[in-house]
Amino acid sequence: xxxxxxxxxxxxxxxSSLLISEVAIKQHESCSSEASAVPSxxxxxxxxxxxxxxGNAMSFISLFINICVLAFALMRSHExxxxxSGDLDPVAVAGAFASVLCVLSAGLKNSVLSSVSSxxxxxxFATFAGVVLPSLPFAFTHxxxxxxxxxxxxxxxxxxxxxxxxxxxxxxxxxxxITPTVTKLLNxxxxxxxxxxxxxxxxxxxxxxxxxxxxxxxxxxxxxxLSSSSFSLSTFMMTSLVGSSIACTISxxxxxxxxxxxxxxxxxxxxxxxxxxxxxxxxxxxxxxLSLPSVMLSVSLPLVAGAVFAQDGAFTAAxxxxxxxxxxxxxxxxxxxxxxxxRRRDEEGESSASDLLPGGHVPMYALGSSAIVYLxxxxxxDMCDIFGKIVSS
Numbered sequence: 353x354x355x356x357x358x359x360x361x362x363x364x365x366x367x368s369s370l371l372i373s374e375v376a377i378k379q380h381e382s383c384s385s386e387a388s389a390v391p392s393x394x395x396x397x398x399x400x401x402x403x404x405x406x407g408n409a410m411s412f413i414s415l416f417i418n419i420c421v422l423a424f425a426l427m428r429s430h431e432x433x434x435x436x437s438g439d440l441d442p443v444a445v446a447g448a449f450a451s452v453l454c455v456l457s458a459g460l461k462n463s464v465l466s467s468v469s470s471x472x473x474x475x476x477f478a479t480f481a482g483v484v485l486p487s488l489p490f491a492f493t494h495x496x497x498x499x500x501x502x503x504x505x506x507x508x509x510x511x512x513x514x515x516x517x518x519x520x521x522x523x524x525x526x527x528x529x530i531t532p533t534v535t536k537l538l539n540x541x542x543x544x545x546x547x548x549x550x551x552x553x554x555x556x557x558x559x560x561x562x563x564x565x566x567x568x569x570x571x572x573x574x575x576x577x578l579s580s581s582s583f584s585l586s587t588f589m590m591t592s593l594v595g596s597s598i599a600c601t602i603s604x605x606x607x608x609x610x611x612x613x614x615x616x617x618x619x620x621x622x623x624x625x626x627x628x629x630x631x632x633x634x635x636x637x638x639x640x641x642l643s644l645p646s647v648m649l650s651v652s653l654p655l656v657a658g659a660v661f662a663q664d665g666a667f668t669a670a671x672x673x674x675x676x677x678x679x680x681x682x683x684x685x686x687x688x689x690x691x692x693x694x695r696r697r698d699e700e701g702e703s704s705a706s707d708l709l710p711g712g713h714v715p716m717y718a719l720g721s722s723a724i725v726y727l728x729x730x731x732x733x734d735m736c737d738i739f740g741k742i743v744s745s
Contacts, residue, residue, distance in 0.1 A: 371688065373708055378694055379397070379400060381540070394410045397532070398690070411611060413682050423657040450655045453598065477555075529600065530602065530603055533602060681723070684727075685720060685724070691716055
């Protein structure tokens with residue numbers, strides 16, 4: 353049941369990411385020298401397609417979600433880096449990790465940061481294999497026993513558990529926050545963007561399925577005492593934390609750079625050929641470091657939020673709210689609104705630009721309706737809980 357929920361979320365996230373990339377690519381392809389820009393944040397997308405009010409709203413939602421995620425990662429750094437941190441104060445370890453993120457993000461160019469993340473991902477995959485592969489013989493031996501169907505009561509409890517942790521599933525499985533940046537780094541190339549989205553999001557799903565298989569069959573427990581497996585698991589946790597934290601920091605910094613944008617520091621304009629048509633942006637021309645103010649805000653706000661709220665359980669509630677409402681609106685409803693507005697404008701202007709996401713409006717409507725249904729269900733459930741607490745008190 354939990355696997356099915358993750359697979360459904362994967363499909364919806366894939367649709368969402370491709371819609372966001374479609375908006376970015378079409379925006380780049382249709383840009384003019386008068387009022388065009390290479391978009392790299394949700395604020396810029398919303399400003400260009402839905403208006404400045406919607407742009408500011410989307411920017412704050414994006415910041416709230418990513419700040420919650422990065423704060424959670426910072427406060428977990430003491431646990432993940434426990435082999436090095438020892439008995440140091442968790443907030444001090446989080447502060448040191450935040451400082452490293454600040455130096456990397458502000459001191460390295462986008463291409464170098466991308467290389468650092470790629471190295472972390474490669475190490476993560478290698479260490480994951482070091483955990484899973486030794487577990488497979490035991491897992492296959494006991495697979496038949498693990499596949500025995502449960503009772504109806506157990507099935508109902510599993511369904512209830514899946515619904516209860518769905519906000520967390522939404523939070524940990526979203527990657528659309530870096531979709532604008534990835535699309536720009538790939539020079540708005542449609543084939544590269546589609547391949548990167550499908551492969552990049554498919555690998556974590558396969559890893560999750562493998563992990564569920566070896567964990568449910570007891571394979572992990574059978575080898576967890578091995579020092580090599582323990583080292584691989586620790587390294588896997590470290591590299592995954594570093595890679596995800598860098599991506600989250602970049603995403604937050606991009607939003608802050610949009611909010612801090614001034615006339616003296618305009619958004620980068622599109623490049624045009626002699627006929628006035630947009631040409632692909634050379635990544636070297638846009639290969640720059642993130643501004644220091646945006647990076648400092650990106651790491652300091654999550655650090656403060658984590659230090660203040662993580663101790664009393666309020667931060668868990670913030671993560672739930674970010675998953676239930678923030679992620680659903682930003683990655684479910686907003687991409688549909690952006691793509692629908694852009695497609696309608698293309699039809700009115702008789703634009704020849706093709707859609708990146710196949711299937712016409714069907715996938716777009718499927719994503720939008722799923723997001724609306726989930727939002728409604730979450731709102732009704734939360735209101736019932738609040739009303740129940742009021743009555744009981």
